[in-house]
Amino acid sequence: MEEVELSPPHPHEIRIKVFSSSLCRSDISAWESQASSAIFPRIFGHEASGIVESIGEGVTEFREGDHVLTVFTGECRTCRQCTSGKSNVCQVLGLERRGVMHSDQKTRFSIKGKPVFHYCAVSSFSEYTVVHSGCAVKVSPNAPLEKICLLSCGVAAGLGAAWNVAAVSEGSTVVIFGLGTVGLSVAQGARLKGASRIIGVDTNPDKCEKASDNNLCVPVFDVILLNFLSQVIKRITDGGADYSFECIGDTGMITTALQSCCDGWGLTVTLGVPKVKPEMSAHYGLLLTGRTLKGTIFGGWKPKSDLPSLVDMYMNKEIEVDKFITHDLPFEDINTAFSLMREGKCLRCVIHM
Numbered sequence: 001m002e003e004v005e006l007s008p009p010h011p012h013e014i015r016i017k018v019f020s021s022s023l024c025r026s027d028i029s030a031w032e033s034q035a036s037s038a039i040f041p042r043i044f045g046h047e048a049s050g051i052v053e054s055i056g057e058g059v060t061e062f063r064e065g066d067h068v069l070t071v072f073t074g075e076c077r078t079c080r081q082c083t084s085g086k087s088n089v090c091q092v093l094g095l096e097r098r099g100v101m102h103s104d105q106k107t108r109f110s111i112k113g114k115p116v117f118h119y120c121a122v123s124s125f126s127e128y129t130v131v132h133s134g135c136a137v138k139v140s141p142n143a144p145l146e147k148i149c150l151l152s153c154g155v156a157a158g159l160g161a162a163w164n165v166a167a168v169s170e171g172s173t174v175v176i177f178g179l180g181t182v183g184l185s186v187a188q189g190a191r192l193k194g195a196s197r198i199i200g201v202d203t204n205p206d207k208c209e210k211a212s213d214n215n216l217c218v219p220v221f222d223v224i225l226l227n228f229l230s231q232v233i234k235r236i237t238d239g240g241a242d243y244s245f246e247c248i249g250d251t252g253m254i255t256t257a258l259q260s261c262c263d264g265w266g267l268t269v270t271l272g273v274p275k276v277k278p279e280m281s282a283h284y285g286l287l288l289t290g291r292t293l294k295g296t297i298f299g300g301w302k303p304k305s306d307l308p309s310l311v312d313m314y315m316n317k318e319i320e321v322d323k324f325i326t327h328d329l330p331f332e333d334i335n336t337a338f339s340l341m342r343e344g345k346c347l348r349c350v351i352h353m
């Protein structure tokens, strides 16, 4: 824990009093990944809710006191991607990887004049943060901020992968690799679209148990099956699933996911952010026989356009969020959240500022 200085919001930025921020696997992956070693010190956290504390010049859509969700991949609403109707990968405010603000490539945090870098343009493991106004979205003031923070990344990413990216159809078979919050949210999305069979694979028996307790999928504990995983899945799904999802963050599993779906129309969606080895390989025959591999960030949702309605769906009890919260922790115990996730003992830890 350190005292950090935070500048007022620059033009088109807002300063947010963070209310709650849940820990997502990619906070840990980015911390441990070799690729980001140059961007320290930095403040992680990107799955958060808060209240607007002040607004910069030119900001018209937010007012002090507005309830917001942060958005780790922004939406400018004017670039080629945003206006295409086909993509949520904004060219202006998309995923920020260098730890600086989109507008001037500088940081708003500092310690004794030395820059402290941002993460994914959000940095919510802090009492206050400054974000571009395109990297936050106003939500209903009636929604509980300590729950809906999960919609700012994990739960929405999983639901969107099933609904927007795969468009899971009624009666279909689905295999999900990795039963963390992201994988279980894919399962929830698939179930709501009427998938007839949802098989979940995880190496951690506790995660399998949580998945079956929540009645989200039929779990398979993959250590037992080791190298035969895709063969076993092919057998139990009559030649392969209609859809498979990689929610582990292991590029090696993309091959297994492709092998586990069927010839002709099998679709593999990969959501994981890998910690090591970003390259992937697969036999070309898997694609020649009609499979498709799709990647997605944030489940294809356009955050500003789509998140308010996901919050409303939660308020109307059409989607579940609460069951993914296994721990609530005060900010001073944030390191416990990191340990719990590293040890595979939690789904989401919500950290309260």
Ligand code: COD
Binding pocket: 024, 025, 026, 046, 072, 153, 154, 157, 177, 178, 179, 180, 181, 182, 183, 201, 202, 203, 204, 207, 222, 246, 247, 248, 249, 250, 253, 271, 272, 273, 274, 296, 297, 298, 299, 344, 346, 347
């Ligand atoms: N086989 C099966 N399961 C495995 C294996 C394996 N070889 N290795 C690990 N697992 C399991 C773990 O036991 C764990 O249960 C699960 O995989 C991963 O879950 P969590 O809880 O660690 O992680 P999540 O659910 O928070 O996130 C996982 C992703 C890997 C998908 C992560 O990259 C992510 O958060 N993506 C979010 C989507 C996105 O767009 N992110 C961009 C910035 S956040």
Ligand code: ZN
Binding pocket: 024, 025, 026, 027, 046, 047, 153, 154
């Ligand atoms: Zn995340």
